[in-house]
Amino acid sequence: MRKFSLKDVITLTLIALFFGVIYWILGPIYTTLTAALTPFGLAPAANDILEGVWVMAGPLAGLLFRVPGSATLVETLASIVEMFIGGQFGAAAVIAGLVQGAGAELGYLVTGYKVWNWLSLSLSVIFVTVVTFIREMIFYGYSKYSLGLLVMLFIIRLVSTFIFSGVINMMIVKMLQRSHVVSN
Amino acid sequence: MNPGLKLLLVMAIALEISFTQSLIVNVILICVSFIYILFNRVTFKALIGLIFWPLFPALGLFVSQWLYGSAGIHFAWILFTRIYAYVFLGATFTLTSSITDLALTLEQDFRLPSKFAYGVLAAFNLMPKINEEVQIIKTSALMRGEALHFWSPKLYFKAILSSIQWSQNLAEAMTSHGFVEDQGRTHYRVIKITAMDWVWFIGLFGIVQVLLFFIRY
Incomplete structure (x- = not known):
């Protein structure tokens, strides 16, 4: 099993920073969406709609680097960066980053760090959805909602994570493979 | 206070609440946290930002609940x-610590391998170059009549290409x-982590335990 080299650490941090900047573009969209949904009491849905974008880096890094810990490391770094830039969630961002990184990692862990295709990516997507949803139950009081609302929020989150962290991530990996930057 | 211990303290309290x-x-x-931040010469603009931006998710969660x-x-x-406790706790750390000090203490006192x-x-x-690169x-995509959004795989693809290239040079x-x-x-x-750092860390963490134990409302 490969270990992290200095170059890996730098690449992972740079990817975390790039994603951080791209998430920055997302900030106003999140704020607008939250503000628009607040009168209906559905503001948490804004979080779930965009969740898939925020967790992209983890499953992607796992698939690209194929080193145990990549997904966790990239998400943790991204959240520390986010906290320093002054994200909306402050200290919770780092805990959130650790949690979603570990969630993304699980997909590759349960396949023994041996399967590197759509299967492990899909598992990573499912784990990250479930784990982050549990986090929201505790941190943001989702556990007090009715079952109907919970199911709706979960489905929104799953679809969002599947599209961004699954489909779009796979497209990115395919592009990198076609240009021979990473192996198949 | 030692930045490593401070981050640990802030995260432990955030997790606990x-x-x-x-x-x-x-x-x-x-x-x-607010008073602590005020004593650390925060700019007025940063302070307003800290109060204003979290208002959206905080209000959203409030109404929904x-x-x-x-x-x-x-x-x-x-x-x-x-939400505000998370943000202000985080700010007590970020507004008073630099990422350089954090990296140095993590390496020297927390046994983080130096390559990390x-x-x-x-x-x-x-960081400034990364903003520029995005x-x-x-812009170069626009020149070819192609608009890249946060859902465009090509945006991420090119960002990763730059990361790989730059990391090679940096390493x-x-x-x-x-x-x-x-x-x-x-x-x-x-x-170093001094005895005083430990006193603050254990003292503050202890006070939060006592408060959480006695104040249940």
Whole structure:
């Protein structure tokens, strides 16, 4: 099993920073969406709609680097960066980053760090959805909602994570493979 | 206070208030953090930002919990103050610590391998260039009549290409300046965890435990 080299650490941090900047573009969209949904009491849905974008880096890094810990490391770094830039969630961002990184990692862990295709990516997507949803139950009081609302929020989150962290991530990996930057 | 211990303390408290439900403790934490920030010469603009931006998610969660939650308005207020407690706790760390000090103490006092500490630091200092690069990627796509959005795989693809290329250069530059992976290092700037740091850490953490134990509202 490969270990992290200095170059890996730098690449992972740079990817975390790039994603951080791209998430920055997302900030106003999140704020607008939250503000628009607040009168209906559905503001948490804004979080779930965009969740898939925020967790992209983890499953992607796992698939690209194929080193145990990549997904966790990239998400943790991204959240520390986010906290320093002054994200909306402050200290919770780092805990959130650790949690979603570990969630993304699980997909590759349960396949023994041996399967590197759509299967492990899909598992990573499912784990990250479930784990982050549990986090929201505790941190943001989702556990007090009715079952109907919970199911709706979960489905929104799953679809969002599947599209961004699954489909779009796979497209990115395919592009990198076609240009021979990473192996198949 | 040592930045590593400070981050640990802030995260431990944030984690704890996520699992406990005390409105008053949340408010106390916000006030104490707020005063601490004021004493650390924060700019007015940064302060307004800290108060204004979290208002959206905090209000959103509040209304939602109020309308659909089973735990009533008191719990809605807990969530509202919880968001601000997270933000202000985080600010006590970020506004008073630099990422350089954090990396140095993590390496020297928390046994983080030096390649992680210096690798992350080297990359982090490229932050301004990263902003620029995202603009370049978007602009050059526009020249070909293609608009890249946050859902365009090509935007991420090109960002990753740049990351790989830059990291190669940076790693080589570090090696040519004498950085050797997994080798012992001496330090020009030594950061230690002092007895006073421990007193603050244990003292403050202890106070939060006492508050959470006695104040249940």
